Ligand code: BES
Ligand code: ZN
């Protein structure tokens with residue numbers, strides 16, 4: 001969507017300038033000219049630039065412009081590569097449009113953005129890398145926005161296979177027979193609740209030689225009704241997006257592959273529907289897991305941690321992961337605490353958490369670490385099994401503590417995106433209504449930092 005400018009004719013000329021109130025627009029002297037104010041040099045950050053770029057291109061779009069030149073020299077002079085990438089990303093992510101299934105589709109003509117070349121940076125290279133990442137963020141959004149009847153676990157697996165075609169990524173879809181043989185009982189407790197069978201989707205990208213891969217494990221619940229611990233009907237809206245973590249890990253790996261990052265990474269997506277049927281699991285059930293640990297079911301609505309538990313064990317045992325990151329729309333408690341602004345994190349390794357913070361510094365996404373004090377282990381104790389899947393208090397922490405039992409000694413990060421996966425009142429200007437695609441850019445940056 002963004003290209004380097006080669007003197008093509010444009011309707012709008014947006015000049016980013018270091019003055020005025022950050023984010024405000026002002027008409028320039030000639031017709032079609034707009035000044036985009038960036039505020040003070042000292043205060044300008046890449047994230048602020050991302051927001052300003054998003055706001056200004058949306059405004060121009062509303063004014064009916066579709067050939068737009070962004071003159072970003074002033075910003076790039078200060079923030080260099082990072083500044084250029086931020087403008088491109090803010091603009092591309094802001095202009096995303098959700099698919100729809102209307103009989104008559106309104107033809108929103110695509111807006112073409114051009115960037116002025118600057119001498120400060122290699123614009124072409126940055127543009128190429130950023131555009132690829134943005135396209136995969138939008139792919140993740142498409143999956144999350146897609147209704148559950150059009151994206152069952154089997155269809156999700158097909159969509160992933162299709163998306164990876166042409167890239168140097170191996171996609172393996174383990175069907176329910178295979179996962180049962182592997183002993184993934186926790187995954188099946190949820191997956192067997194629906195006539196739409198579960199799938200374990202595995203993507204392997206090997207750009208980094210012989211090193212053990214980082215595993216990215218993403219929750220892939222294509223619909224979460226809550227099961228017999230049924231959600232109230234209002235709480236069920238949006239649960240087509242309960243696979244946002246799965247979409248994010250898939251997108252991150254495909255972006256790394258397309259940009260030929262020098263790392264080894266494996267995405268594991270346990271894909272299931274959580275439904276009510278005669279083959280559903282029930283509250284009070286005691287189930288097994290691939291790890292051998294048994295689990296007492298306090299709530300069938302705490303299904304995410306069950307499928308992730310087996311996926312984490314699978315990643316460590318079969319994919320020989322040296323590090324694990326899980327990402328999931330896991331708890332309402334985290335969503336209520338952080339809203340759409342930040343992603344909740346639990347970590348069992350300080351260095352790995354520091355690497356995440358560095359990656360977040362480059363992506364602009366915000367992370368907030370919750371504690372894993374030993375006292376919290378009591379939350380997941382059961383009288384009759386090794387673990388309890390629900391808890392009456394500290395819901396976000398209990399979920400993290402549960403997963404940490406399966407990560408064992410492997411360096412592990414748990415990212416709870418329950419709040420951030422959907423845009424809302426607190427969202428950024430580059431997050432249009434619907435799915436945000438949150439997590440993709442940070443996972444991309446995190447993996448790249450290990451190259
Ligand atoms: N998918 C939900 C979490 C969720 C809630 C995501 C709201 C996005 C928005 C998850 O499976 C769930 O239902 N969690 C329960 C756990 C509880 C029963 C222990 C929750 O948070 O209420
Ligand atoms: Zn649930």
Ligand code: ZN
Nearest residue numbers: 221224242304
């Ligand atoms: Zn869920």
